[in-house]
Amino acid sequence: MxxxxxxxxxxxxxxxxxxxxxxxxxxxxxxxIVFFYGPTEIAEKGVMPGTRMRLGGLVENGSVQRGPGQRVAFAVTDGKSTVKVSYDGLLPDLFREGQGVVTEGVFEGAGRFKADSVLAKHDETYMPREVADTLKKQGHWQGEAGAAAPVKP
Structure with missing residues (x-):
C-alpha cells in the first residue's frame, strides 16, 4: 500500500x-423532539392522535374547570380554533383566563389534549414567538404593550 x-x-x-x-x-x-402547534394548525394539518407536541395559545375565557384533587380542564384558543386541555397537577401562579399558555403533552384526537406540563407567561412582554405570530395573524395581538388581548368568547 x-x-x-x-x-x-x-x-x-x-x-x-x-x-x-x-x-x-x-x-x-x-x-x-417535540413540535409546537397552535389550535388552528392542529385542525388544518390533521395531527395524528398520540402525537407528542407543544400546544400554545390563550386560555379561553370561562373555560377553566377544576376537578377533584389537582385535575384541571381548560381550553386553549388562538381566536380561530380551540383545543380542550386536561391537566393533572399544580398550575403556575400566573395561569389565568385570557393569558398566554404553552402546554406540553399528547394530542388525544377530536380536539382534546392531555398535558404533562403547563407554562404560563411570566411578565407583561413574554409570549412564545409562534404563539405571538399566530395571534398577530388572527388580530388578537396588542403590539405596543407586547401582550395578547383577551379572546372574546
Whole structure:
C-alpha cells in the first residue's frame, strides 16, 4: 500500500465513524423532539392522535374547570380554533383566563389534549414567538404593550 492509499483509507474510515456517530445521535434524539402547534394548525394539518407536541395559545375565557384533587380542564384558543386541555397537577401562579399558555403533552384526537406540563407567561412582554405570530395573524395581538388581548368568547 502506498502512502497515498493509506491516507485515503484512514480518511474514509474516519468519515464512516463520524457518519455512524451522527446517525446514532439523531436516532437517539428522535424521541425527544417535540413540535409546537397552535389550535388552528392542529385542525388544518390533521395531527395524528398520540402525537407528542407543544400546544400554545390563550386560555379561553370561562373555560377553566377544576376537578377533584389537582385535575384541571381548560381550553386553549388562538381566536380561530380551540383545543380542550386536561391537566393533572399544580398550575403556575400566573395561569389565568385570557393569558398566554404553552402546554406540553399528547394530542388525544377530536380536539382534546392531555398535558404533562403547563407554562404560563411570566411578565407583561413574554409570549412564545409562534404563539405571538399566530395571534398577530388572527388580530388578537396588542403590539405596543407586547401582550395578547383577551379572546372574546
Amino acid at each position: 502506498t502512502r497515498k492509499q493509506r491516507r485515503l483509507t484512514i480518511i474514509a474510515a474516519a468519515g464512516a465513524v463520524l457518519a455512524l456517530a451522527a446517525g446514532l445521535v439523531l436516532f437517539a434524539m428522535r424521541d425527544t
